[in-house]
Amino acid sequence: MKKTILLGMAWIAVLACVSPSSGDESTKAFPYAVTEEARNRELSAAMDRTFNGHEAPHINDNELYTQFKYTKLEGLDYNGGDGTVSRRDPTKVLFEKGKYYVWYTKRETPTKPMGPMGCTETIPSTDWDLSDLWYATSEDGFHWEEQGVAVPRPPKPEPGWRSVTTPGILKWKGKFYLYYQAFMEASGKRGDYCPVAVSWADSADGPWTAANKIVIENGAEGEWDQFSIHDPCPLVHDGQIFLYYKSAFNRPGNVWICHGIAIADTPLGPFNKHPLNPVVNSGHETTVFPFKKGAACLAIRDGQEHFTIQYAEDWVNFQIAAITELLPTAAGPFVPDAFTDTKDGRGITWGISHFTNAGNDWKRNHTVLTRFDCDLSQDVDDPEM
Numbered sequence: 001m002k003k004t005i006l007l008g009m010a011w012i013a014v015l016a017c018v019s020p021s022s023g024d025e026s027t028k029a030f031p032y033a034v035t036e037e038a039r040n041r042e043l044s045a046a047m048d049r050t051f052n053g054h055e056a057p058h059i060n061d062n063e064l065y066t067q068f069k070y071t072k073l074e075g076l077d078y079n080g081g082d083g084t085v086s087r088r089d090p091t092k093v094l095f096e097k098g099k100y101y102v103w104y105t106k107r108e109t110p111t112k113p114m115g116p117m118g119c120t121e122t123i124p125s126t127d128w129d130l131s132d133l134w135y136a137t138s139e140d141g142f143h144w145e146e147q148g149v150a151v152p153r154p155p156k157p158e159p160g161w162r163s164v165t166t167p168g169i170l171k172w173k174g175k176f177y178l179y180y181q182a183f184m185e186a187s188g189k190r191g192d193y194c195p196v197a198v199s200w201a202d203s204a205d206g207p208w209t210a211a212n213k214i215v216i217e218n219g220a221e222g223e224w225d226q227f228s229i230h231d232p233c234p235l236v237h238d239g240q241i242f243l244y245y246k247s248a249f250n251r252p253g254n255v256w257i258c259h260g261i262a263i264a265d266t267p268l269g270p271f272n273k274h275p276l277n278p279v280v281n282s283g284h285e286t287t288v289f290p291f292k293k294g295a296a297c298l299a300i301r302d303g304q305e306h307f308t309i310q311y312a313e314d315w316v317n318f319q320i321a322a323i324t325e326l327l328p329t330a331a332g333p334f335v336p337d338a339f340t341d342t343k344d345g346r347g348i349t350w351g352i353s354h355f356t357n358a359g360n361d362w363k364r365n366h367t368v369l370t371r372f373d374c375d376l377s378q379d380v381d382d383p384e385m
């Protein structure tokens with residue numbers, strides 16, 4: 001209902017702007033009368049595809065259109081912002097035992113990152129080098145209490161000995177699984193070409209047990225995901241684990257980010273990559289959540305479809321649903337139905353994302369967690385939706 005009226009109003013307003021003035025004062029008041037001539041006027045390519053090609057994705061009556069509001073979190077200290085403490089790449093937010101939980105990459109090092117040439121066993125190369133996975137809890141989503149390390153770097157040569165970063169959380173049959181990037185060399189050298197490892201726990205508070213194995217391998221030589229598997233983002237769909245991940249064509253060198261899916265029947269795998277991978281051609285970190293029958297994702301800063309929100313009714317074939325701006329970086333939304341195998345995803349309204357203090361080199365400073373709010377939830381009161 002709402003959509004039909006708004007599209008109709010958009011038609012009237014746009015055509016009124018381009019219609020020749022009739023000289024009649026009464027037609028200048030809204031709503032403008034549209035003449036037959038204006039209605040049948042030839043359209044430019046841009047206006048033709050806006051009205052006739054497909055539904056205009058930027059029309060802000062689309063349920064997957066939103067803007068984002070950011071709020072500083074209380075309770076997390078950054079040592080004055082000197083680059084020695086960094087928190088980034090949060091998981092989805094879970095609600096457990098009456099509290100919200102979030103896990104993230106945390107680096108606490110004697111200096112700020114010094115780049116691949118300046119790093120040592122204790123001096124980080126990039127912002128996510130020499131990191132562990134920590135977690136924090138909150139009663140309201142704004143004030144957070146850091147609880148400590150969830151998954152530390154394991155001893156050499158186990159996967160992740162150099163750094164464990166960028167976790168994704170899964171709750172499956174009462175247990176918790178953290179998937180993460182397992183660095184075996186410093187970031188900025190060849191460390192970023194890392195695969196994904198996993199740890200599991202019976203409680204959100206741990207203790208966590210490392211499976212001590214790679215669960216999602218890099219792709220074969222020549223494949224789009226040959227060099228890295230990053231940003232694991234697990235969901236439950238059709239009784240299986242659908243884990244979305246990021247990789248990049250042509251690393252090293254020209255980085256073109258895409259997202260793929262790895263699917264498993266059980267959390268420790270084996271994971272099989274979807275034959276249509278990659279399934280999203282833009283974006284950066286993975287933020288995917290159930291929406292209605294399908295899945296929606298945020299395509300943030302990179303690629304030709306950046307700053308879009310996309311939807312795939314079959315969870316695989318994503319289409320642009322909305323174009324927006326200032327999308328949250330590395331967003332970990334609160335998704336109550338992420339693991340319920342829902343057929344009617346409700347969408348999201350808030351979560352935790354990050355901002356990097358760029359300085360002269362974005363990889364070499366520090367990152368802070370922040371709260372974002374949005375309206376990407378179903379319009380439940382609208383009978384036509």
Ligand code: AAL
Binds near residue numbers: 089128166284330
């Ligand atoms: C982030 C993520 C991954 C990368 C690095 C840390 O934006 O995409 O986690 O490896 O940057």
